[in-house]
Amino acid sequence: MKKIVTIGGGTGSYAILSGLKNLSDVSLTALVSMADNGGSTGVLRDELGVLPPGDVRQCLVALSEHTSVVRALMSYRFTAGKLSGHSFGNIFLAALEKVTGDFAQGVEIASEILKVKGRVIPITKNHAELVITLKNKKVVRGEDAVNHADLQEFGVEKIGYARKVLINEHARRAIKEADVIIIGPGNYYCSILPNLIVSGFVDAIGKSKAKIIVPVNLTNKQGHTMHWSVSDYIESLERYIGKKVDTVFINKEMPSEKQISLYKLNEGDGVLVVDDFKDKRAMRLPLLSRKVIKGNKGDILRGLRSFIRHDPLKVACGIQSVLKKL
Amino acid sequence: MKKIVTIGGGTGSYAILSGLKNLSDVSLTALVSMADNGGSTGVLRDELGVLPPGDVRQCLVALSEHTSVVRALMSYRFTAGKLSGHSFGNIFLAALEKVTGDFAQGVEIASEILKVKGRVIPITKNHAELVITLKNKKVVRGEDAVNHADLQEFGVEKIGYARKVLINEHARRAIKEADVIIIGPGNYYCSILPNLIVSGFVDAIGKSKAKIIVPVNLTNKQGHTMHWSVSDYIESLERYIGKKVDTVFINKEMPSEKQISLYKLNEGDGVLVVDDFKDKRAMRLPLLSRKVIKGNKGDILRGLRSFIRHDPLKVACGIQSVLKKL
Secondary structure, eight states: OEEEEEEEOHHHHHHHHHHHTTOSSEEEEEEEOOOOOSHHHHHHHHHHOOOOOHHHHHHHHHHBOSOHHHHHHHHOBOOSGGGTTOBHHHHHHHHHHHHHSOHHHHHHHHHHHTTBSSEEEESOSSOOOEEEEETTSOEEESHHHHHHSOOTTTOEEEEEESSOOBOOHHHHHHHHHOSEEEEOOSOIIIIIHHHHTSBTHHHHHHHOOOEEEEEOOSBOOTTTTTTOBHHHHHHHHHHHHSSOOSEEEEEOOOOOHHHHHHHHHHHOTTOBOBOOOOSTTEEEEOOBOOOOOOOOTTOHHHHHHTTSOBOHHHHHHHHHHHHHHO | OEEEEEEEOHHHHHHHHHHHTTOSSEEEEEEEOOOOOSHHHHHHHHHHOOOOOHHHHHHHHHHBOSOHHHHHHHHOBOOSGGGTTOBHHHHHHHHHHHHHSOHHHHHHHHHHHTTBSSEEEESOSSOOOEEEEETTSOEEESHHHHHHSOOTTTOEEEEEESSOOBOOHHHHHHHHHOSEEEEOOSOIIIIIHHHHTSBTHHHHHHHOOOEEEEEOOSBOOTTTTTTOBHHHHHHHHHHHHSSOOSEEEEEOOOOOHHHHHHHHHHHOTTOBOBOOOOSTTEEEEOOBOOOOOOOOTTOHHHHHHTTSOBOHHHHHHHHHHHHHHO
8 A cells, every 4th residue: 555645735736636536555645735814714714713724625525535415515615695705615624623622633523524535634733824025025924915926026035934833743744654745736835835844844755765746737827937847846846845856747738729829818928837857757648637617707717727737537647657666 | 113203393302312312223203393593594594595404403413423523513603703603513504405406405415424313304395484473463473583572472373484384295204104203392382383384284194193292391481381281282282283192291300499499580480381181191201301501601591491301311211112012
């Protein structure tokens, strides 16, 4: 039984975990960022003083082997009254934290109820307020503000937390015992880095003998990573984790001309991650999803963004081929 | 396997079902009033247009064989922010109704998640607005208003619904196939009668060969049933159901002097249900709970009310002795 650890949060982790769930003879552990403070999650953090449930919820749903109705329930968002905008799953996790007095314990109980294959572990139990200092000394506080900020105009000088944020002991042990660690894909500054910068993370991954696989992002984010290439992501990641990545999954399947032109039209040049990676560590695979996801009405970008993304099963096949060689 | 059907809603049903859950070789079906429009339930009805979840939730928790944490989760009430005052279990049922598009189907899924022993069935799928006309022609609309109204000053002329409310087909069938039907205990006008007055109920119970057992209330409710005796309850009930009750459970265990005097002091004379029932259908049993429940601070009455109430296991033993004779 090979031990796989994923690191991320949000929709990137959702895609990876949805695929990995189908592999047999693996043990799955999802380490999840606790920096989110936007939307329904942000309101629950503010009003109830709970840890952010949103990213954990997505990972739980991805790994849930319960019926499709129960998974839909967890993602259901209220549209009226005072509950409007809240995802039911977020309320569920907030209530569990209140009842048990401990977020991580609440997540364990949620996992049991949702028949989760594997474990979902918050990267930290501490209150985690993301703080980015730009090179012009401007400070951006909170993941939601970071998500909407233009970090590239002046460049990022430092990324950290407002207070000390320690790695969760269960997360540390999972990293230590892993056979494979998968970092990403996902929102680089908001979902990936917030895991890597918790105190104790670099030490933990440094001591781990796990193979590190990075399914590199397919598209860049406005104001964050525009014009980044595969090398840019890998070099940046390696600076943060303090060691070399073992395998880089690079998509070799081209999006359609229409997808590319629509993307470029709406997001500008530099939105596609260019493959400039000259290294044997690259594994070039067909990783593109062909499923068409409908965007919200009037939200062209959101619809577009979901056009070019990883196919869960294709990524899982790639991971399996790595596992076979271990 | 004997088929037991309970009829009620709220804390009365909670007590009965918590006890019956421990009987082996029985199938349990809880029929639940859909009239509630107060508190968290009322807000969810108004804001989301869902059927009232509160009473169903209590029955689900009573019959749940899940861990105590999960049962506590269902009863957890938020105390801050926009969720303040809402019971998590109510939000859970409301979200399930939204996701499935059908309250009863949502209750089935909740039952599966909560590992419910038996079934919980809403007495109707229709929007049920309780309407009581008093003898002075004043009309009281909605269960919450009825709950707080003084019905005894002028007396009740008629109890019904604002619109036609039909019995749920699953409820009808459960009544038809039951070996034993237990009506009550509970809030007479707000939890018991709202079940008996749905269209089709009297016809269903009329055709049923089930033995009807009534664990009669121990205390009377201010403005509703003050000074009622056992006979008053049974005579009133029989008028509504159109047939004779088979067995009346009458508590023969005296509350303590202190309980009685505190009750009378706060609620006045006529709060205790006097046993005046001269009939062979009476079964006099020790039914009193000896568990002390703490009331909310500053809420003397609530604490008191919970002093004199049915013991779930003692009632269940009584039911079992009836079952043995069937």
